[in-house]
Amino acid sequence: MNFTVEAWDSDYGAPTSEELDDASQNVDPSVEFAIDAWRPLLPEVDHLDDVLFIDGVRRVDATLWIDQPPDFPGFALAATYAAGAVRCNDKATIEVAEVERGLFTSAPAADIFTGVGTYEVKATKGTTSEELWLGIQQRMGDLEAVAARKAGTAELVVVDGPLSHTRDLDNAVGYVKTQKVQYLPMELASVLAELPAGYRTPLFLTTTSWSRFSWYLRLANHEGPAGGLVRCEIDANKPVADAARIATRVSATLPRFASARHKDPRAPQNLYPIGGLERELRHRLGDKELAMRALRTASRQTPSVTSLDLSS
Amino acid sequence: MEKMVGRVLGTKDATPLEFWVGVAAGEFIQLDDVVALKRVLPGGEVVRMYGTVGQVVARHEGARFDSDVFLIEDGILPAEVSEAAHVTATRFEPEVFVPPRPGEPVRIAEGDERERALFFDQMERRFPVGAARNGEPLWVNLEFLNGERGAHVNISGISGVATKTSYATFLLHSLFTSGVLGKAAVNTKALVFNVKGEDLLHLDRVNSRLDDEARVRYANLELPSTPFESVAGFAPPRLDDPKATADVASRSDVTSFFWSIHEFCSQDLLPFLFADAEDDRAQYTTVVYNVMAQLRRAEPDDSGAAVIDGVAMRTFRELADLITDRVQSEDHRYQWAGPAMGTGTINAFVRRLQGSVRHLGRLIRSDVPDPQRHRIELDQSQVTVVDLHNLNDRAKRFVVGVTLRRAFDEKERAGQSEELLLVVLDELNKYAPREGTSPIKEILLDIAERGRSLGVILIGAQQTASEVERRIIANSSIRVVGRLDSAEAAREEYGFLPSVHRQRATILKPGTMILTQPQLPVPLVLEFPFPAWATRASEAVPVLSDAGPDDPFEDL
Incomplete structure (x- = not known):
């Protein structure tokens, strides 16, 4: 029996799913090269010197039940999330770090004032926990966009995750670490599987909710089916030739930031600046135990919030 | 408003005895800085705290691996440089021993605050013992030297680089000229044993290598940059010389000393x-x-x-x-x-x-006329230098033992403890070794233990305190350390030094000493100025009469 060990720490899952959702019907892989001309491309240009990395982190501090008599109490999540920007030129500097706290629920609620800060009400679409989580994810995305705007311009703005919230930023590139969707038709799968380290694939155009050019890049050789593989995306409102030039420049720039296996549980996809920023942002979220305690204290002072107190 | 240089850290324990201070951006804190801060108690009472900096550390925050430093410098991994200073508390006013609160602003203590931090304000009679790195004087309380509350000085350090003897003479100079002794200064005497070359026989001559910078350093300490005023030199007679001329090459006005045969017999x-x-x-x-x-x-x-x-x-x-x-x-x-x-x-x-x-034979004799002239008499001048350097060990011990015994006995008879007798003796390990007993060791122990009440003050020095009788070191209120060998610095004899200071003692440069005194809970690192007196023959400015014009009135 032959097997390989996935490079990512198992706590983070794997950078690819065992079964990918097929999205290839919305994809045009022949924008840069005809399908039969697809081949790995080596980006033989200089890397960019002024790069901004944008990322966010989130944490649920507590699950709350909001009294709404005579109905069953409403489900809510008190969450803290943060977004920030690292600029890497001669040195890597955290330029922006924004922290917000929110009370995610669809029940009628009011802001909660606690010793660690105010949890402002953020309305969500539904009451299920998935919907609340989605709400947190969206607000964090918004905050990432705020952080990116505050950080100003750069030759390249790498946004961790899809570009959905920040596609109007100049020079923005979405950086996707995990591959859950299969965009390429089956006949191109071998090009992807055999992509050498440092090479990128040709561009392909995706037209779902919005149009973007994407390409795959192998940051470094690592074990596993998606070892060292990332997908980048940029807005499609530009000529293909310009997009290809950008893709080449970005592909020449990013491998420099790829992390070493012993330093990051999601190496090499989790880039050093993003890893450093995440650590700093998690630190800025504050202590979870302290937030929990502050919420408990607030619940005793605010009659509308209880922790599973059904007697009233 | 005083300038804040940092804040008390909350990531490391802050205690009333020691705490860490994070250094603010754009500021720096260095070793031996004196800092001040305060804490307001719940009742509104303000506790002022003072301390000295014993260690400063800088590190990358946000780095987890050693190799991260390269990523950080290449601009790939974000990280911040953080600096923190370890402070040992010296004083609390009032004495409410609460820890400083994390986040309290810390400032450098200057002027009156510095005096309070180092207890200088409580020293009614004090004399300068050197300068801090910023040039400000550091003081020792005379009460811990003159026997009132303590006595004796002990100096340790490697020979050659520790400048033990130079520092001992500097202490004498400071005591004599700072005015701290008041009227008693006139009758305060020093007995100095010279063990190396003819070095200390020139204490009354101006040092030719003394420059203006050193003069400024003396002025900062409010001391004159002058040699010793009144010095009498005694040296052994030349071997086999029937006239008993002093065995000294570098100057002619040194008296030879010896004991008469009858003194030898009658004085045991x-x-x-x-x-x-x-x-x-x-x-x-x-x-x-x-x-x-x-x-x-x-x-x-x-x-x-x-x-x-x-x-x-x-x-x-x-x-x-x-x-x-x-x-x-x-x-x-x-x-x-x-x-x-x-x-x-x-x-x-x-x-x-x-x-x-x-x-x-040359030291015990009655074959020379006028033997009284060859007695070591301490009341002739303020400083009496007894040269031992060309005697063998047995003869050295004899001279030191007999001279100290006589000095001690005379002091005991006079019973005048106000007017001090300061005895400077290097190579204590030779005279009072840790093991065994000898008549000289007994005299030295007598001085160490009883000298305090009689006004006999021992300024002893040795390369290694570990080889010297414990009771002599234990009785010294003021302990000074120059450059130490690292194996020596690790010994328990230097337990009075915090570990950082022990480490520093191995890299001290000549002219820098670490001094502890009972009133201060931390050692002081001090620099003392270059001697204003010649510490060897080659440094002595030639006496005018030696090289003067033949006839100044020739042209008239």
């Missing part, structure tokens, strides 16, 4: 000849004390010679031969050597006695 000086560590263990000690008792019978004649059994002895050789004859002859042995002494023991005594003749 014989045991000081047998002061080696090996002498202590040997059987013949009993013989020494029996012979000593017999010698007391000696009668003086006009020249200081001793007359025993009708025979006058003018040289040490004659005396040694007489003693040899007496302890070996059947008729006198019982009386002179003591009952039931074996021949082996007596012969061992004779061997050593005869062996010392060659070295001590």
Whole structure:
């Protein structure tokens, strides 16, 4: 029996799913090269010197039940999330770090004032926990966009995750670490599987909710089916030739930031600046135990919030 | 508003004894900085805290691996440099021993605050012992030197780079010229033993290498940059010189010293000849004390010679031969050597006695006229330098032992503890070694333990405190350390130094010392100015009369 060990720490899952959702019907892989001309491309240009990395982190501090008599109490999540920007030129500097706290629920609620800060009400679409989580994810995305705007311009703005919230930023590139969707038709799968380290694939155009050019890049050789593989995306409102030039420049720039296996549980996809920023942002979220305690204290002072107190 | 240089850290324990301070951006804190901060108690009472910086650390925050430093410098991994200073608390006002609160602003203490931080404001009678790195004077409380609350100084350090003797003379200079002794300064004397070259025989001469910068440093300490005013030099006579001229090459006005044969006999000086560590263990000690008792019978004649059994002895050789004859002859042995002494023991005594003749013949004699002139008299001048450097070890011990005994006895008789006698003695390990007993060690212990009340102050020095009798070090209120060997610095004798200071002691440069005194809970790192007096013959500015014009009135 032959097997390989996935490079990512198992706590983070794997950078690819065992079964990918097929999205290839919305994809045009022949924008840069005809399908039969697809081949790995080596980006033989200089890397960019002024790069901004944008990322966010989130944490649920507590699950709350909001009294709404005579109905069953409403489900809510008190969450803290943060977004920030690292600029890497001669040195890597955290330029922006924004922290917000929110009370995610669809029940009628009011802001909660606690010793660690105010949890402002953020309305969500539904009451299920998935919907609340989605709400947190969206607000964090918004905050990432705020952080990116505050950080100003750069030759390249790498946004961790899809570009959905920040596609109007100049020079923005979405950086996707995990591959859950299969965009390429089956006949191109071998090009992807055999992509050498440092090479990128040709561009392909995706037209779902919005149009973007994407390409795959192998940051470094690592074990596993998606070892060292990332997908980048940029807005499609530009000529293909310009997009290809950008893709080449970005592909020449990013491998420099790829992390070493012993330093990051999601190496090499989790880039050093993003890893450093995440650590700093998690630190800025504050202590979870302290937030929990502050919420408990607030619940005793605010009659509308209880922790599973059904007697009233 | 004072400038804040940092804040108390909350990531490390802050205690009333020690705490860490994060250094603010754009500021720096260095070793030995004196800092001040305060804390407001719940009742509104303000507690002022002071401390000194013993260690400063800088590190990357946000880095987890050693190799992260390269990523950080290449601009790939974001990280911040953080600096933190470790502060040892010196003083609380009022004495409410609460820890400083994390986040409290910390500032550098200057002026009055610095005085309070280092207890200088509580020292009514103080004298400068050196300067901090910023040039401000550091003080020692006289009460811990003159015997009121403590006495004695002990200096340790490698020879050559630790500048122990220079520092000892600097302390003398400061005591004599700072005015701290008041009227008693006039009658305060120093007895300095010179062990290396003819170095200390030039204390009264201007140092030719003294520059303006050093003069400014003296001025900062409010001390004159002048040599010692009143110095008398004593040196042993030349070997085999019938006129007993002093054995000194670099100056001519040094008096030679020796003891008359009668003094040797009547003042019980014989045991000081047998002061080696090996002498202590040997059987013949009993013989020494029996012979000593017999010698007391000696009668003086006009020249200081001793007359025993009708025979006058003018040289040490004659005396040694007489003693040899007496302890070996059947008729006198019982009386002179003591009952039931074996021949082996007596012969061992004779061997050593005869062996010392060659070295001590020039120091114990009555063949020179006017012997009173060759006595070491301490009241002639403020500083008396006794040169030992070209004596062998047995003779050195004899001179130190006898001189100290006489000085101590005179002080005891006078009973004047106000007017101090400061004894500077290097190579303490030779005179008061940790192991064994000897007459000299007993004198030194006497000075260490009783000298305090009599005004006899020992400024002792040695390369390694671990080789010196514990009680002498323990009785020294003021301990000074120059450059130490790293193995030596790790010994328990330096337990009074915090570990950082021990480490620093191994890299101290000449002219820098670490000093502890009872009133301060932390050691002071100090620099003392270059000696204004010559510390060797080559530094001495030539005396004018030596090189003056032949006839100044020639042109008239």
